[in-house]
Amino acid sequence: MSFIKIIISFLKDKQYLKLLALSTSVIGFGTIMYRVLEKWDWIDCLYFSVVTLTTVGYGDIVPRTTEGKLFTIVYIILGLGIILNFIEIVHLHYEEQKKNSVQE
Numbered sequence: 349m350s351f352i353k354i355i356i357s358f359l360k361d362k363q364y365l366k367l368l369a370l371s372t373s374v375i376g377f378g379t380i381m382y383r384v385l386e387k388w389d390w391i392d393c394l395y396f397s398v399v400t401l402t403t404v405g406y407g408d409i410v411p412r413t414t415e416g417k418l419f420t421i422v423y424i425i426l427g428l429g430i431i432l433n434f435i436e437i438v439h440l441h442y443e444e445q446k447k448n449s450v451q452e
Contacts, residue, residue, distance in 0.1 A: 354441070367434050370434075371430055371431055374401070375394070375398060378396075382419075392409055400424060400427075401427045401431040402431060403432075
């Protein structure tokens with residue numbers, strides 16, 4: 349089964365769509381908050397949100413304000429579980445679809 353077919357099957361499932369919406373909301377919220385707190389460009393805010401919650405943490409952009417640092421602490425604690433859960437569910441779905449396509 350091709351990767352595109354797996355993505356389409358993923359998007360047809362309502363539970364996965366809810367998790368995708370929640371993950372997107374968390375990243376969107378972080379993006380907006382960094383824009384407000386740190387006054388970064390939008391792309392830097394999005395980049396930092398994704399890099400932080402996926403635990404990549406390059407360190408090339410860091411919060412400078414006290415508010416930004418405090419927000420980051422809370423953001424990591426609350427958002428990390430959601431994003432990692434999303435990544436795990438996508439992986440499990442991919443493996444299940446791959447296994448099913450081999451059996452066919």
